[in-house]
Amino acid sequence: QKEVEQDPGPLSVPEGAIVSLNCTYSNSAFQYFMWYRQYSRKGPELLMYTYSSGNKEDGRFTAQVDKSSKYISLFIRDSQPSDSATYLCAMSAGSGGSNYKLTFGKGTLLTVNP
């Protein structure tokens, strides 16, 4: 079992839809959780950064972390064609050891159709 599992999709939705992206993980040491957006032939761009369990909202984006279930989600409201990209979840341990090292999911390819 890989440390981080993410459905690769592809996921195709109409403009204005609510998008739900998810990752599961197995390492209980993970404390920091991130979502990156990656456009074609570009580097990952940090979207959301959360610590431990709970919700964080930034504009149309909401990140949720449920550590008891080892499950994280990213919700995109009122999706736009410009949201079409690959979304990567990433995680790191809170302290000790190699806590600087990000472990990534393989990414979900999202297309928002006008």
Add this chain to the structure above:
Amino acid sequence: GAGVSQSPSNKVTEKGKDVELRCDPISGHTALYWYRQSLGQGLEFLIYFQGNSAPDKSGLPSDRFSAERTGGSVSTLTIQRTQQEDSAVYLCASSFSGLSNQPQHFGDGTRLSIL
């Protein structure tokens, strides 16, 4: 402000040649990371620098791979005697420090193709 800058953006070379990839991190960031992104494998950690030191080289796939950082700034990743399986996008990231509460910011990568 300026983000992480990587060069070249694309590199095509013949099998067996050496290649050198460059990363210029965000000014003031003491931590620098190299990752590799290949089809089907996702992003894989290669090496971590804190200042000019590399306390974690555990992700380097073979001894053909090496990296250095000078002046606490620019880093180069060198691949000797390239093989076709080295074809991938090599991404560099930097953060203010190596603590896990400091987010990592990525460059656009070098797309390496080995013929």
